[in-house]
Amino acid sequence: MPLINSFSTKDIKRPSVFAMWDVVIMVLIIGALFLISSAASDMLVQYELGDPIVIDLSPERLPYYALRTILRMFIALFLSLLCAFVVGGIAAKNTLAEKIILPAIDVMQSIPVIGFLEVSFLWIIAAFKGSFLGPELVSIFAVFVSQVWNLILCYYQSLKAVPRELDEVMRIYHLTPWQRFFRLEVPHAAPALIWNAMLSLSAGWFFVVAGEALTIANHDVALPGIGSYIAVATAQGDFQAVYYAIGCLFAVIMLYDQLLFRPLNYWLLSRENPGSGKANWVYRLVTGSRVWGGIKRLLSWLTQGRQGQKKFKYYRKKPQWLGAALGYGVLLWASYAVLQVLLDMGSVLTWGEVETALMLGAYTAFRVFVLVLLCCIVWVPVGIYLGMHEKASNIFQPVIQFLAAFPPNMLYPLVGSLVIAKGYNPNIWLSPLIVLGTQWYILFNVISGVKALPHDLLMMAKSLHLSQFQLCKKVILPGILPSLLTGVITAAGGAWNTSIIAEMAEWNGEVVYADGLGAFIMEASRNAQPDMVCLGVAVMCLYVLLINRVVWLPLYRMIDRRYGGR
Amino acid sequence: MAGPILEIKDVKKSFHRGSQSEILVLDDISLSLNEGEVVCLLGKSGSGKSTLLRIIAGLIQPSNGFRYYKQQPAFGGVKNLSMVFQHFALLPWMSVLENVELGLESSGMSTTDRRDKALKAIDMVGLDGFESAYPKELSGGIAQRVGLARALVVDPEIMLLDEPFSALDILTAENLRGDLINLWTSKKTNLKSMLIVTHNIEEAVYMADRILIFGSDPGKVKSEMRIDLAHPRDDKDEEMAELVDQVYQTIAEVNFQAKRAGMRFRTIRLGHMLPSVPVSNITGLLEFLVSGDGSEHAELSEVAEEMHLGLDEILPVAEAVEILRFATVSGGRFQLTPTGDGFAKASILDQKKLFARQLLDHVPVAVYVRGTLENVENHTMHESELLGVLQEKMSEVASRRVLRTIVDWGRYAELFAYNVNSGVLSLEDP
Numbered sequence: 002m003p004l005i006n007s008f009s010t011k012d013i014k015r016p017s018v019f020a021m022w023d024v025v026i027m028v029l030i031i032g033a034l035f036l037i038s039s040a041a042s043d044m045l046v047q048y049e050l051g052d053p054i055v056i057d058l059s060p061e062r063l064p065y066y067a068l069r070t071i072l073r074m075f076i077a078l079f080l081s082l083l084c085a086f087v088v089g090g091i092a093a094k095n096t097l098a099e100k101i102i103l104p105a106i107d108v109m110q111s112i113p114v115i116g117f118l119e120v121s122f123l124w125i126i127a128a129f130k131g132s133f134l135g136p137e138l139v140s141i142f143a144v145f146v147s148q149v150w151n152l153i154l155c156y157y158q159s160l161k162a163v164p165r166e167l168d169e170v171m172r173i174y175h176l177t178p179w180q181r182f183f184r185l186e187v188p189h190a191a192p193a194l195i196w197n198a199m200l201s202l203s204a205g206w207f208f209v210v211a212g213e214a215l216t217i218a219n220h221d222v223a224l225p226g227i228g229s230y231i232a233v234a235t236a237q238g239d240f241q242a243v244y245y246a247i248g249c250l251f252a253v254i255m256l257y258d259q260l261l262f263r264p265l266n267y268w269l270l271s272r273e274n275p276g277s278g279k280a281n282w283v284y285r286l287v288t289g290s291r292v293w294g295g296i297k298r299l300l301s302w303l304t305q306g307r308q309g310q311k312k313f314k315y316y317r318k319k320p321q322w323l324g325a326a327l328g329y330g331v332l333l334w335a336s337y338a339v340l341q342v343l344l345d346m347g348s349v350l351t352w353g354e355v356e357t358a359l360m361l362g363a364y365t366a367f368r369v370f371v372l373v374l375l376c377c378i379v380w381v382p383v384g385i386y387l388g389m390h391e392k393a394s395n396i397f398q399p400v401i402q403f404l405a406a407f408p409p410n411m412l413y414p415l416v417g418s419l420v421i422a423k424g425y426n427p428n429i430w431l432s433p434l435i436v437l438g439t440q441w442y443i444l445f446n447v448i449s450g451v452k453a454l455p456h457d458l459l460m461m462a463k464s465l466h467l468s469q470f471q472l473c474k475k476v477i478l479p480g481i482l483p484s485l486l487t488g489v490i491t492a493a494g495g496a497w498n499t500s501i502i503a504e505m506a507e508w509n510g511e512v513v514y515a516d517g518l519g520a521f522i523m524e525a526s527r528n529a530q531p532d533m534v535c536l537g538v539a540v541m542c543l544y545v546l547l548i549n550r551v552v553w554l555p556l557y558r559m560i561d562r563r564y565g566g567r
Numbered sequence: 568m569a570g571p572i573l574e575i576k577d578v579k580k581s582f583h584r585g586s587q588s589e590i591l592v593l594d595d596i597s598l599s600l601n602e603g604e605v606v607c608l609l610g611k612s613g614s615g616k617s618t619l620l621r622i623i624a625g626l627i628q629p630s631n632g633f634r635y636y637k638q639q640p641a642f643g644g645v646k647n648l649s650m651v652f653q654h655f656a657l658l659p660w661m662s663v664l665e666n667v668e669l670g671l672e673s674s675g676m677s678t679t680d681r682r683d684k685a686l687k688a689i690d691m692v693g694l695d696g697f698e699s700a701y702p703k704e705l706s707g708g709i710a711q712r713v714g715l716a717r718a719l720v721v722d723p724e725i726m727l728l729d730e731p732f733s734a735l736d737i738l739t740a741e742n743l744r745g746d747l748i749n750l751w752t753s754k755k756t757n758l759k760s761m762l763i764v765t766h767n768i769e770e771a772v773y774m775a776d777r778i779l780i781f782g783s784d785p786g787k788v789k790s791e792m793r794i795d796l797a798h799p800r801d802d803k804d805e806e807m808a809e810l811v812d813q814v815y816q817t818i819a820e821v822n823f824q825a826k827r828a829g830m831r832f833r834t835i836r837l838g839h840m841l842p843s844v845p846v847s848n849i850t851g852l853l854e855f856l857v858s859g860d861g862s863e864h865a866e867l868s869e870v871a872e873e874m875h876l877g878l879d880e881i882l883p884v885a886e887a888v889e890i891l892r893f894a895t896v897s898g899g900r901f902q903l904t905p906t907g908d909g910f911a912k913a914s915i916l917d918q919k920k921l922f923a924r925q926l927l928d929h930v931p932v933a934v935y936v937r938g939t940l941e942n943v944e945n946h947t948m949h950e951s952e953l954l955g956v957l958q959e960k961m962s963e964v965a966s967r968r969v970l971r972t973i974v975d976w977g978r979y980a981e982l983f984a985y986n987v988n989s990g991v992l993s994l995e996d997p
Contacts, residue, residue: 166656169626173650174721175673184669188660272660563988 030292040068043133043225054223056233058242063230063249070226071253073137074209077144078198081152084145085194089156090186091327101332103157106150111494111545114147115501116522116538118212136222143212148201155197159190183304192269199262203406204495206254207438210408211502227253235414238509243414254406259283262402349532358521358540365504365517366544369496372436373443373489380444381485385477387444388451398448401441409437410502417506420513427506427515434503435519439495446488450481482564483557490553497545518544570638571599572760573645573725578622578632580615582962590962593619593629594785600725600760605751607771608764609814610781611879616764617729619786623762624650624727645725647757649718653730655710657702663689663713664698670720688720691755693746708739715747724759731763732770744773745799752798766879768818768868772810773800780814782821784840789821812899815868818878819899835890837931838960841972842883842890846979850911850918852884853893856903857911865901891925923980932957932973937982940994950990 056066092102122139129135163185171181213228215221223229227250234242264284271280287293387394413434420430454477462476500519505512512527514520518541525533580593592615600606610616621627625634625643636645649670657666667685674681689698692712702710711731718726731747732740751758765771771778775794782789792814800807835841855874856865871881885901888894893907903911910921926933936953940946950970957966974985974992984993 164654164656166652166654167658169621169624169650169652170656170658170669170717172626172644173624173648174670175644176669177673180672184661184672185658188658191660559988 036068037072040065040072043069054225054229056223056225056229058230058234058237058239060242060245063227063245066226066230067249067253069224070209070213070228073141073213073224073226074144074202074205077141077205077209078148078202080141081145081149081201082194082198084149085152085156089153089160092153092157093160098327101329102153105331105335106153108542108546110150111549112542113498113501113522113538113545114143114208115211115498116534116541117146118143118215122215136224139215139222140209140212140224140226140228143208144205147205147208148198151197151201152194155193156190159193160186163189180304192272195265195269199265202257202261203402204438206250206406207408207410207499210250210410231411231414235417235507236510238418240418247411250408250411254403258399258403258406262406345532345535350536354533354536355540358518358536361516361521362518362540362544365497365500365519365541366548368432368435368517369493369500372432373493373496376436376440376443376492377485377489380440381447384444384447385451385473385481388448394448394452401444405438405441405445409434409499412437413503413506414508418508420506421508421511427504427513431504431506431515435496435499436492437503438499439492442491442495443485443488446484446491447481450484451477453484454480479564482560486553486557486560490549490557493548493553494545497541501541571601571635572637573623573648574599574635574638575623575629576633576635578619578629578634580618580622580627580630591785593622594787596632596786596788598779598788600762602759604776605761605763605774607775607778608762608781609766609768609771609778609818610786611766611783611882614781614783615786616781619781620727620729620762620764624648647722647724649721649723649726651711651714651718651726651728651731654734655702655707655714657710657713657717659702661701662698663694663700663702663705663716666702666713667716667720670717674721685716685720688716691719691750692716706739707735708743711735711743719756722757724757726758726761728761728763730765733765733767740770741802744770748774748798748800766877768811768814768878769802772807772814773802778814780817780821790817792817812866812868815866816899818882819867819896834929835931837935838957839890839931840961840965841930841932841969842886843968843972844883844887845975846922848880848884849887849891849893852888852901853903853907853911856894856901857908867896867899867901870901890929891922892929893925919980922976923982926976926980926982930973930976932969933977933980933982936973936977936992940983940992947991947993950985950992953992 088102092099118139121142125138125142126135129138167185167189171185176184209226210228210231213224213226214232215223223232227246231243231246234246259281260283263281264287267281267284387397416430416434419425420427458476458480462472467475500517501522502519504515504517504520505523514524518537522534522537522541525531525537574597576597578593578596579591581589581591583589596619598606608616608619618627622629622634625641625645625648628642634641658669661669664682664685667688668681671681671684676684686698689695692715694709694712694716697705697709697713702713705713711734714731732744735743750756751761763771763774772794778792778794779788780790780792781787794810796804796806796810851874852870855870867881867885870876871878874881876884885894885896888901888907889896892904893910894901894903896902906921906925910918913921927937932953935956936948939948939952954963954966954970957969961969977983978985981995984995985991986993
């Protein structure tokens with residue numbers, strides 16, 4: 002009930018007008034359920050590693066493939082949210098678990114997602130031997146890993162930020178943990194969680210596409226989906242099919258943007274300041290229908306505990322040992338796994354290989370640095386302009402949001418074909434691909450930073466007759482530094498992640514690699530050298546962690562203290 | 568009636584600091600709520616009265632002591648008790664009606680019964696018409712009425728109110744106070760007793776049948792006063808004004824009685840919790856005392872009113888001027904010292920010099936910082952060093968507050984400089 006009732010009801014027309022829409026919505030819902038169940042049943046068919054999976058490049062098959070891809074996305078999102086509620090909840094309420102979970106997440110976040118994929122692949126396939134669910138899970142796992150840490154942190158922070166008085170209201174009126182979860186904890190976390198989930202979904206397209214078609218240990222696994230479709234098209238050098246796939250994904254993301262992103266975005270906005278902005282058409286349609294009223298009542302009934310606690314005890318004499326045991330268990334298991342891997346690697350690897358990996362890591366670091374810098378030079382002025390001009394930003398913001406959601410790896414074949422056909426230097430021409438997807442974070446953050454500047458400051462600048470250049474240098478740039486840095490950190494992190502698939506190009510059976518750690522990992526994985534993959538992933542993890550600790554974190558603290566929070 | 572409804576005995580509360588040391592927040596408090604009375608707990612903020620209220624509510628466990636509900640030992644929640652919060656504590660994603668219904672959510676009541684009761688409570692506090700509004704749309708006064716309705720909907724015997732009017736503007740607060748007292752006297756509810764925490768003296772005198780004056784460090788009930796005026800009371804009434812003055816006087820005595828005869832000033836140690844008072848308040852007070860009709864005496868309550876300071880704000884300033892030997896407080900009045908008089912009349916530069924001298928003569932923290940800076944080779948010191956010394960005596964939060972205060976004072980007196988980015992204290996910049 003609370004989750005839903007916060008919708009502002011002002012802009013809803015009389016329900017009678019929408020009676021017809023109710024029928025439409027019912028039909029849509031039933032249709033969607035039918036489609037989902039049929040696609041889901043396809044996920045459970047028999048499969049052995051090595052079985053050929055045929056991807057049909059005829060365009061009629063594309064909608065079905067798209068559906069499979071979408072299904073994977075949402076299963077992953079659902080699992081990550083579930084995980085966020087459980088792990089985030091434990092971390093927020095159990096001090097011992099908190100001490101283990103938070104640093105663990107910090108490390109996990111720095112492990113490249115694609116690296117996870119490479120390492121976990123064989124393990125998952127083995128666990129689901131004989132079922133197609135194995136390969137499916139690998140792909141879902143890639144998306145899951147790309148968003149879960151973020152969502153856990155988000156839910157954890159939100160729980161920690163529950164105002165003390167609200168917590169006391171829950172206790173004074175004897176609400177059960179169940180009621181408390183639905184009345185206080187979830188609604189309180191909802192804005193941050195939804196916003197994060199939306200961003201993760203946007204980023205998720207990238208990983209779902211990357212996770213569908215894998216060449217690992219000499220096995221080609223291609224799950225039915227858009228990602229595989231484009232991979233097969235790339236391998237066969239079929240330009241037309243590549244364009245079909247891009248067009249199809251374009252349409253899918255358009256739908257996602259209209260049907261999900263914007264209504265939710267509007268909901269968040271209207272919750273912040275009721276009655277502001279124009280409601281998205283889907284939002285109006287759904288909240289105006291009777292079906293919606295029914296769903297609301299159902300939710301309210303489901304979330305309502307039957308009976309309150311008879312009495313509340315003094316605050317939380319929770320069994321701390323439970324969380325502690327869980328935490329230490331995980332920690333022990335993780336350190337055992339790491340040790341095992343290190344031992345394995347130690348017996349196989351030579352110092353020369355480690356040195357090579359470290360060297361290549363430096364190449365990739367340099368590549369990331371240069372490209373992020375280039376992005377700043379391009380996007381900071383654009384962002385400042387858009388932030389200062391309401392009209393322009395109203396037009397371009399949705400376009401940019403759309404572009405940000407579009408997975409850049411869909412465009413790799415086009416660039417790759419060019420590099421291979423013309424024989425361009427891959428070290429230079431493949432480099433821009435690693436920031437293709439993550440550059441938008443810089444732009445977004447600059448725009449929101451400019452918009453958040455205190456109006457007084459701009460008025461002051463105006464009254465002093467500062468020139469445009471002076472205004473940027475003295476007022477705007479220092480003012481947006483904290484948000485710019487946030488954007489840069491996110492973009493750089495994403496670029497590391499992307500490097501694994503972006504430092505390689507494939508077209509019509511030919512493959513070229515750039516010099517870099519990402520290419521190192523990819524090559525090792527294609528050549529079935531699990532030790533080298535582990536080495537590459539470990540070195541990348543090391544680089545990311547080190548750069549975070551030594552460069553970004555101190556810089557962020559310093560800048561936030563000096564320029565942040567007026 | 569057979570004794571108090573709710574009672575606490577010998578309650579102590581201390582918080583752990585680090586591994587060994589503890590900070591005593593509440594010391595040996597006993598109090599009782601009797602049937603048919605409104606009790607006000609009056610004291611400055613940070614004195615632990617909110618903590619005490621939460622112990623009474625059963626939200627926090629005391630370190631020591633007992634709690635009885637109708638003569639039975641009680642731990643944790645009590646059924647017929649509700650609470651009104653300083654910042655209303657409404658759930659922003661629920662409408663007014665849903666917020667009020669929340670009070671009954673755990674009762675196991677049917678949805679329709681719940682709605683009926685909630686509507687009745689909303690009606691009682693004069694909120695009809697606002698049922699479907701969301702907290703964001705409400706003004707403070709209306710929001711607090713929702714808080715009140717939620718507290719009343721459970722049909723409580725005891726209502727605890729934590730600074731219920733302090734987040735409201737003066738007129739709204741007055742209005743709501745009047746309505747609450749009307750509700751109380753009308754006997755429309757099942758309420759048997761109310762406990763109001765406040766730092767507003769007029770409010771306490773207006774509402775209470777009994778005022779408990781609370782002192783700090785550690786929190787303790789220092790004095791008790793009965794107010795035997797009939798409700799509703801009139802702010803303009805002479806008797807009221809007299810009572811207000813009386814309370815002021817008592818508070819001043821309670822807060823400043825630490826000084827023994829013959830020792831007119833407060834001499835403090837290094838570990839003293841310096842009052843968080845900006846220099847501007849100190850200079851403002853002194854200049855006001857000089858200007859006040861040429862007289863060098865002024866009543867605490869008068870000064871507070873003239874300077875637009877609450878009880879909360881005037882007491883720390885009073886403590887600061889005493890520490891610096893600029894003035895003394897006795898019998899609820901300020902008295903300027905010759906130093907203070909000289910200070911108020913001096914030029915800005917001379918004021919700074921005088922301030923520096925007083926700091927070095929009477930404030931050990933200032934002496935410590937200045938002394939260290941002069942003796943070390945590069946004339947700098949990191950804040951952590953000072954914080955470490957302070958934290959032997961007080962909590963981390965308090966030590967940071969002392970640091971901020973001494974930095975403010977030291978900067979004004981040009982005794983030392985401080986870089987907020989690096990946390991480095993140094994001798995005055997060249």
